[in-house]
Amino acid sequence: MNDPETTHLVEVQINGERYERAVQARELLVHFIRDTLALKGTHIGCDTGNCGACTVLVDGQPMKSCMMLAVQADGLSLETVESLSPAGEELSDLQKAFNDQHAVQCGWCTPGMLMQAKALLERDPDPDVETIRRTLKGNICRCTGYVNIVRAVQQAAGQDVSAGIQQEARA
Amino acid sequence: MLARPLKYARPASVAEATALLRSHPGARPLAGGQSIVNVLKLRAAEVDALIDISRLEELRTIAATPDGGLELGAGVRYVELASAPLVRERLPIVADVADGLVDVQVRNRGTLGGNICLNDPTSNFPPLLVALGATIRIAGAGAERRSVPAGDFFVGPYRCALEPGELVHSVVLAPLGGDEGVGYQTLQLARDSWALARAAVWLRRDGDAIADARVVLGCLGPRPARQGAIEAALLGGGGGEASVSAAVAAPLEGIDAVGDSHASPEYRVEMARVYAKRAIHQALAQTEAPA
Numbered sequence: 001m002n003d004p005e006t007t008h009l010v011e012v013q014i015n016g017e018r019y020e021r022a023v024q025a026r027e028l029l030v031h032f033i034r035d036t037l038a039l040k041g042t043h044i045g046c047d048t049g050n051c052g053a054c055t056v057l058v059d060g061q062p063m064k065s066c067m068m069l070a071v072q073a074d075g076l077s078l079e080t081v082e083s084l085s086p087a088g089e090e091l092s093d094l095q096k097a098f099n100d101q102h103a104v105q106c107g108w109c110t111p112g113m114l115m116q117a118k119a120l121l122e123r124d125p126d127p128d129v130e131t132i133r134r135t136l137k138g139n140i141c142r143c144t145g146y147v148n149i150v151r152a153v154q155q156a157a158g159q160d161v162s163a164g165i166q167q168e169a170r171a
Numbered sequence: 172m173l174a175r176p177l178k179y180a181r182p183a184s185v186a187e188a189t190a191l192l193r194s195h196p197g198a199r200p201l202a203g204g205q206s207i208v209n210v211l212k213l214r215a216a217e218v219d220a221l222i223d224i225s226r227l228e229e230l231r232t233i234a235a236t237p238d239g240g241l242e243l244g245a246g247v248r249y250v251e252l253a254s255a256p257l258v259r260e261r262l263p264i265v266a267d268v269a270d271g272l273v274d275v276q277v278r279n280r281g282t283l284g285g286n287i288c289l290n291d292p293t294s295n296f297p298p299l300l301v302a303l304g305a306t307i308r309i310a311g312a313g314a315e316r317r318s319v320p321a322g323d324f325f326v327g328p329y330r331c332a333l334e335p336g337e338l339v340h341s342v343v344l345a346p347l348g349g350d351e352g353v354g355y356q357t358l359q360l361a362r363d364s365w366a367l368a369r370a371a372v373w374l375r376r377d378g379d380a381i382a383d384a385r386v387v388l389g390c391l392g393p394r395p396a397r398q399g400a401i402e403a404a405l406l407g408g409g410g411g412e413a414s415v416s417a418a419v420a421a422p423l424e425g426i427d428a429v430g431d432s433h434a435s436p437e438y439r440v441e442m443a444r445v446y447a448k449r450a451i452h453q454a455l456a457q458t459e460a461p462a
Binding site: 001002003004005006008024025026028031047048049052055058061062063064066067068069071072074116119134135137138 | 172173174175176177178179180181182183187190191195198201204205208209211212219220221222223225250273274275276277279280362363364
């Protein structure tokens with residue numbers, strides 16, 4: 001049995017690439033991603049688990065990387081916002097939809113929104129507005145640009161967004 | 172924010188985990204981490220080491236018990252409770268409550284065991300488990316196990332009946348008979364959101380009369396509060412509108428409501444009576460369904 005240690009060697013797969021690094025037990029996953037691996041696409045918003053800006057996919061499931069220790073990701077497979085369109089390649093359909101619908105104001109929440117939306121559309125390729133809104137509950141946009149964000153997810157799902165979403169959301 | 176320096180271990184079995192907890196008195200179990208990671212960041216508790224139990228398969232099972240009930244491993248995540256066909260079939264209220272917790276990310280990571288060990292007064296599962304008459308199975312040294320009724324497990328705010336060196340192993344739930352029903356009603360700020368008052372009810376009907384009942388209020392005191400006077404007032408009655416309204420007007424027990432920017436203590440207590448009434452009717456409606 002291994003006694004508790006302060007430093008651990010972890011091996012993680014991030015966006016298809018394998019990384020092996022020594023981490024301190026107290027190190028948050030988001031700090032590991034941003035500072036150790038220099039993948040700056042994942043943002044820190046509140047640092048208290050409330051805002052979801054740091055959401056990444058862990059074995060395909062959205063989780064807040066400020067609410068996980070780096071050592072807990074050992075052996076797991078992660079996806080960050082960088083995975084959506086590798087450098088030099090075109091934006092993914094989901095990113096294009098955010099662009100088309102102007103679903104970005106200050107942009108701080110966007111990486112988390114995108115990863116949450118990606119997981120949603122993989123789980124449910126044709127979600128209704130209520131499902132989209134409820135799914136995005138764990139991702140706060142403090143510019144309050146939710147209407148455009150929901151519309152962008154609808155566009156990415158191939159839904160007709162020309163009529164807007166307001167009436168449907170109230171129905 | 173950065174936690175104090177600490178140590179971490181990922182034992183390979185429950186026996187190893189409890190051995191590490193015994194040999195390191197400053198250690199705490201780490202399951203989904205959706206509360207303790209914040210506690211560490213805020214440096215709100217002295218934790219020298221984390222014993223990661225989140226991958227122990229022994230704690231991650233959802234099992235059918237021979238009597239028709241369920242045994243839910245402490246390490247089962249909310250998303251797994253919400254989607255497990257066995258839970259849906261045998262005790263759908265448990266799946267519904269898990270599905271309504273916080274947000275997608277927390278449901279993907281938070282665990283049943285973590286929820287009940289934290290025993291936050293606003294938590295969803297403590298009042299539900301007391302109402303359901305759940306049994307908490309606790310792992311001690313080696314293969315040692317002891318069981319504690321949910322009613323005795325929740326000791327106070329952020330405190331439970333675990334002794335040093337122990338872990339919650341699983342939650343055992345009895346099956347619901349055709350003459351039994353469960354109600355669970357929450358006043359909350361929004362869907363999947365912060366709760367202001369909560370009522371969980373289990374009852375059994377014998378013919379036209381309520382033969383047994385557990386009425387539990389949450390969010391209003393240090394621990395889930397059984398309401399003996401409401402239960403007594405329900406017994407023998409038919410569950411009609413007037414009799415239920417009279418029952419929930421009975422004196423409350425174990426209440427020490429705190430106000431905040433969302434609601435005054437008086438408002439919470441008044442709404443708890445309203446939600447208790449709704450939960451009782453919800454439970455009664457299930458007993459009326461054809462067997």
